[in-house]
Amino acid sequence: QVLLVESGGRLVQAGGSLRLSCAASGRTFSSYTMAWFRQAPGKEREFVAYISWNGGRTYYRDSVKGRFYISRDNDRKTVYLQMNSLKPEDTAVYYCAAGPTTAQTMQTTYNYWGQGTQVTVSP
16 A cells, blocks of 8 residues: 655746646655656646656656656655646646556556645746
């Protein structure tokens, strides 16, 4: 069992930066693929980024490549999402998710989810 708690979301102006954190409980954090998803108002939840169990592989949706960076600290059982050059279209609730090593971009491959943290980017 893995419990995930996100933090760091807030209101920020366009062009600004934020770092989201996702703290995990459980002894097997280091074995999980970790990902960030987001859901904007009136839209379906979408994939943002994932990182493999040892941090050796990362992958991003096209619209955030070069602006967002996912990282993890297995000793602290925490995954991060550094978001730079934020745009109003990045406004969403951001969710952290944990899944097996085969998990990638599909939501259905992730077993555990956090409650989400709100990111609002003003023009």
